[in-house]
Each structure stands twice: as C-alpha cells, then as structure tokens.
Amino acid sequence: MTPPSSPPVADLPAPGRGLGPRAAAVLVFASSAAVLVVEIVALRLLAPYLGLTLETSTLVIGIALSAIALGSWLGGRLADQVDPHPLISPALGVSGVVVALTPLLLRTTAEWAPPLLLLVAAATLLVPGALLSAVTPLVTKLRLTSLAQTGTVVGRLSGVGTFGAIVGTVLTGFVLVSRLPVSAILIGLGVLLVIGAALAGWQARRWRRASAVALATVVVGSLATAFAPGGCDAETRYHCARIVADPDRASGRTLVLDGLRHSYVDVEDPTYLRFGYIRALAAVVDTAFPAGTPLSAHHLGGGGLTFPRYLASTRPDTRSLVSEIDGGVVRIDRERLALGKTTGIDVRVEDGRLGLKRQAADSRDLVVGDAFGGVSVPWHLTTSEALRDVRRVLKDDGVYAANLIDHGPLAFARAQAATLASVFEHVALVGRPGDIGLDPAAGVEGGNLVVVASDRPLDAPAVQEALDTRETDWRIATGAAVAAWTGDAQVLTDDYAPVDQLLQPHRTRTVR
Structure with missing residues (x-):
C-alpha cells in the first residue's frame, strides 16, 4: 500500500504591500524596546505616590505583562482578518501620544484625584503596551509569504523582539x-514613536494623518513639560529631589525626596536639629558617649547628612563614614547644602549593606540607620543577618541607633525590635508614649520612632533627661516594656522579610 504523499508546500498570499526584512526587524525591535522603557519609567513616576515597594513593582510588571498578552492576541487576530500594513502606523502613533501624555496624566491625577491614580496608571500602561505589542504579530503576518519559512520568520522576529526588550531595559x-x-524620557520616546508612525504611514500612503498625530504629540509634550505638577530640582537615580528654603530661618534648608520632607539642614549651624527623630538620636548618642569625645561612626543612609554634620560640630575629630546609595542626593549635598564646609565626613555612593561588609570588625563606636523612607524601606537592612553585620562592625560597647517609620499597629517596627532583640542583648525604644506602649490611653499616632540596640545597657533616665532638655515629648522604653510592646512579632531574616506587607496596610504620605 502506497502511503499518501505529503501536500505540497504552498505559498501564502502576501497581504497588502510587502515589508522588507530590515524594516520588519526595526519595527519589532523598537516597539518591544519601547514597552520596557515605559514599564521602568512608570515605576519612577509612581514611586513618589505609591512608594518603590514590592507591591508597586508587582503591579506595574503585572499590568505590563497583561498589555503584552492583550496586544499579542489582538494583533494576531487582526492580522488574520484585515491587511496588517495600514494598522502599524496608528498603533505607533496612538502609543506615542499616550506615552508623551503619561507624565501629565499621572502627576495631575496624583495631585488632584488620588483615588483614580491606579486606574489612570493602568490605562497609561495598557494602551501603549498593548498597541506596541500588537506590532510584532502584524509585522510577522506581513513577512509570512511562504509556509516553508514560517519557523524562520517567527523565530527571527521573536528573537529580535526579545533583544529589543533587553536593550530597552x-x-x-x-x-x-x-x-x-x-x-x-517619555516625551522623547513619544516623539520617536510618532516619527516611526509617520514613516510607516508614508509607506502605507497615510502621511498626512501621521503628520497630524506627530504635531499633536509635540504640542502635548511641551504642555506636559510646562504644566505637569510634581516638578523636581533634580531627578536622581532613585528620587525626585527638591530643596526648600525655610522662610523663618535664613540658613535653613529642607531636602524633599519624592514629596516627603527627608532632612532639615541648617547650613550655618549644624547643631540646630529641627526634626524630632534627629533630636532623639542626638539625645541617645550624647548620653551613651562622654560629651565631646570623638567617635568613629558609620551611617546607613545619608539624605541631607544632618546627623553626621551634628557629630562633626559637637565632637571634633569624629570620623563619619556615610553609605548613601543615591549619588544624585550626594551631589545635592555638595552643591546645595554646603557639605564642603564640614570636615570628617566621608560619603560613599554605595548600598548600605555592602558598605557594612567592607568594614573591619570592632571598628565603629556608632552605627546609625537612617535609610528608611515614608513610602519605601530597604528590607535587606532590616534582617537578622544584616544586623549581625552591624554587631560585627561595632566595638564591644558600641551602639546601633535607627530611625523607623511605621503607622497603624506598627507591625514593621515591632518586627524590627524583635529582630534586634535576637541579635543584641539590650534594645530600647524612643518615641511618643502612645507609640511605644507607655501610655495606651494616648493611642498610636505612628510616624517616626528610634530603636536603639547595644550589648551594654543604656542609661534610660539620662536619655529621658536629654530628651526633656531638647523640648520633645518623646520617652524611652527599655527591658520588659520593650518585650511587652514587641509581643510575638516575627524575626526578619534574609529568607523571610515581608517588610512591604507589614507596612502596606497603613502606608501613608505623612511627613517626618
């Protein structure tokens, strides 16, 4: 019995006008790269309002992947029903308009209609993401003119798209x-997409329409730049940064990062401490070490460098090493906050935990943790492994003092206290009486509190006297009071540290 012969390989009719291999590769590469640029920059736009947290990143990635899936499905379906060629230009053009509008839409919504922010953010990701992702199946259909080359064409364009996404990232x-x-970045990307739409429209004989879209995008982009709220003096790798002058104090400056008052610096008088948590840190350190004695200190997080400046002024010959991950903030310190006037401060642009690992054992009298913000927390500095590294760096009588920010039931702060108690012999809390459990009737306000850890006991009455002298209503809790306040809070480890989840239900934009 003779087996049936295989059907001959047939050629596929080319829909519409053809598309050369180079043009196809450029379209797929550029559209895939643009999707990833929009995704990453969207995280930057949302961070001042939602925080640079695990939830924010997951949300943006999820929406971007949904857009890619939707666009791929929709583009493939349309490519089989109509001529794909005339669809490419509108997909690029509309994407360009939305991308250019994104800064204006997100910042305006965040300022004037915060409840709608997630909805608007989803739309500004979904629309361009889906349209740009639809380009690949549209182009693929134009290149599929023979069944014999299906695998080659699909594989090549898939590889080009993936490479474009990598380059965009x-x-x-x-x-x-x-x-x-x-x-x-977004306005420039929008203009480039519209230029691409114009070129594709010219090839498809729709030049006038594409040119009108290009003109509209340029106008909208200019308006977005001029009128979008949330302007920055500088955009660093991690923050939107501004310096605000104090109208009541000529030499006073406030460093605002992502809309939150991060540091207050008096450029003429480093001993002037405006924020309550800084006064609490000063009370702890001035009590723990003899007055005027120079210290060797390591600061995890710099901001405006308020506390290193204070130590340099009140304890001459103190050597402070600061690990600040954001080089843009360090540049602002030098250019706008008179860092050059202060000696004894060595600032390194590095991750705080990596900076700790580089320090010799028993080399520091003091480690100060001030890397936590109101809407984001570097969780890897909160774990028992990180704190054991802090203990390794400290001398036998050394002190670790950290500024924490939490709200609601203070679940994160309690977990941090429990983690410190698993590493150090003595842990103390400094904060408002209601927040640290000393006055339950006062209720929990939330915000800043300072946690202190050491292998030697602190002189709590002396710290309280220093707090009172600095005109603060904060109090100190030690021993059994701290244990009762901490309760059964979990110990944070590198393997399990759900810091964002502990903070998220009560995350707020309350300033320090």
Missing part, C-alpha cells in the same frame, strides 16, 4: 534615568 536603567528627567 538596560538603556533605561543604566543610561536614561541617570541622565534625563522621566518626563523628558
């Missing part, structure tokens, strides 16, 4: 964000 993370404001 690397270019944004390592180059664009460090050199350009996020609004400029």
Whole structure:
C-alpha cells in the first residue's frame, strides 16, 4: 500500500504591500524596546505616590505583562482578518501620544484625584503596551509569504523582539534615568514613536494623518513639560529631589525626596536639629558617649547628612563614614547644602549593606540607620543577618541607633525590635508614649520612632533627661516594656522579610 504523499508546500498570499526584512526587524525591535522603557519609567513616576515597594513593582510588571498578552492576541487576530500594513502606523502613533501624555496624566491625577491614580496608571500602561505589542504579530503576518519559512520568520522576529526588550531595559536603567528627567524620557520616546508612525504611514500612503498625530504629540509634550505638577530640582537615580528654603530661618534648608520632607539642614549651624527623630538620636548618642569625645561612626543612609554634620560640630575629630546609595542626593549635598564646609565626613555612593561588609570588625563606636523612607524601606537592612553585620562592625560597647517609620499597629517596627532583640542583648525604644506602649490611653499616632540596640545597657533616665532638655515629648522604653510592646512579632531574616506587607496596610504620605 502506497502511503499518501505529503501536500505540497504552498505559498501564502502576501497581504497588502510587502515589508522588507530590515524594516520588519526595526519595527519589532523598537516597539518591544519601547514597552520596557515605559514599564521602568512608570515605576519612577509612581514611586513618589505609591512608594518603590514590592507591591508597586508587582503591579506595574503585572499590568505590563497583561498589555503584552492583550496586544499579542489582538494583533494576531487582526492580522488574520484585515491587511496588517495600514494598522502599524496608528498603533505607533496612538502609543506615542499616550506615552508623551503619561507624565501629565499621572502627576495631575496624583495631585488632584488620588483615588483614580491606579486606574489612570493602568490605562497609561495598557494602551501603549498593548498597541506596541500588537506590532510584532502584524509585522510577522506581513513577512509570512511562504509556509516553508514560517519557523524562520517567527523565530527571527521573536528573537529580535526579545533583544529589543533587553536593550530597552538596560538603556533605561543604566543610561536614561541617570541622565534625563522621566518626563523628558517619555516625551522623547513619544516623539520617536510618532516619527516611526509617520514613516510607516508614508509607506502605507497615510502621511498626512501621521503628520497630524506627530504635531499633536509635540504640542502635548511641551504642555506636559510646562504644566505637569510634581516638578523636581533634580531627578536622581532613585528620587525626585527638591530643596526648600525655610522662610523663618535664613540658613535653613529642607531636602524633599519624592514629596516627603527627608532632612532639615541648617547650613550655618549644624547643631540646630529641627526634626524630632534627629533630636532623639542626638539625645541617645550624647548620653551613651562622654560629651565631646570623638567617635568613629558609620551611617546607613545619608539624605541631607544632618546627623553626621551634628557629630562633626559637637565632637571634633569624629570620623563619619556615610553609605548613601543615591549619588544624585550626594551631589545635592555638595552643591546645595554646603557639605564642603564640614570636615570628617566621608560619603560613599554605595548600598548600605555592602558598605557594612567592607568594614573591619570592632571598628565603629556608632552605627546609625537612617535609610528608611515614608513610602519605601530597604528590607535587606532590616534582617537578622544584616544586623549581625552591624554587631560585627561595632566595638564591644558600641551602639546601633535607627530611625523607623511605621503607622497603624506598627507591625514593621515591632518586627524590627524583635529582630534586634535576637541579635543584641539590650534594645530600647524612643518615641511618643502612645507609640511605644507607655501610655495606651494616648493611642498610636505612628510616624517616626528610634530603636536603639547595644550589648551594654543604656542609661534610660539620662536619655529621658536629654530628651526633656531638647523640648520633645518623646520617652524611652527599655527591658520588659520593650518585650511587652514587641509581643510575638516575627524575626526578619534574609529568607523571610515581608517588610512591604507589614507596612502596606497603613502606608501613608505623612511627613517626618
């Protein structure tokens, strides 16, 4: 019996006008790269309002992947029903308009209609993401003219698209964000997409329509740059930063990061401490060490460098090493906050935990943790492994003091206290009486509190006297009071540290 012969390989009719292999590769590469640029920059735009947290990142990634899936499905379906060629230009053009509008839409919504922020953010990710992702199946259909080359065409364009996504990711993370404001990145990308739409429209004989879209995008981009709220003096790798002068104190400056008052610096008088938690840190340190004695200190997080300046002024010859991850903030310290006037401060642009690992054992009298913000927390500095490294760096009588920010039931702060208690012999809390359990009737206000840990006991009455002298209503809790306040809170480890989840239900934009 003769087996049936295989059907001959047939050629597929080319829909519409053809598309050359180079043009196809450029379209797929550029559209895939643009999707990732928008995704990464969206995280930067949302961070001042939602925090740079695990939840925010998950949300943005989830929406971006949904857009890619929707666009791929929709583009493939349309490509089989109509001529794909005329669809490419509108997909690029509309994407460009939405991308250019994104800074204006998100910042305006965040300022004037916060409840709608997530909805608007989802739309500004979904629309361009889906349209740009639809380009690949549209282009693929135009290139599929023979069944014999199906695998080659699909595989090549899939590889080109993936490579484009990689280039978009690397270019944004390592180059664009460090050199350009996020609004400029998105407006520039929008203009490039519209130019691409114009070129594709010209090839499809729709030049006038594409040119009108290009003109509209340029106008909208200019308006977005001029009128979008949330302007920054500088956009660093991690923050939107501003310096605000104190109208009541000529030499006073406030460093605002992502809309939150992060540091207050008196450029003429480093001993003037405005924020309550800084006064609490000063009370603890001035009590723990003899007055005027120079210290060797390591600061995890710098901000405006208020406390290192204070130590340099009140304890001459103190050597402070500061690990600050954001080089843009360090530049602002030098250019706008008179860092050059202060000696004894060595600032390194590095991650705080990596900076700790580089320090010799028993080399520091004091480690200060001040890397936590109101809407984001570097969780890897909160774990028992990180705190054991702090203990390794400290001398036998050394002290670790950290500023914490929490709200609601203070679940994160309690977990941090429990983690410290698993590493150090003595843990103390400094904060408002209601927040640290000393006055239950006062209720929990939330906000800042200072946690102190050491292998030697602190002189609590002396610390309280120093707090009272500094005109603060904060109090200190030690021993059994801290244990009762901490309760059965979990110990944070590198393997399990759900810091964002502990904070998220009560995360707020309350300033320090």
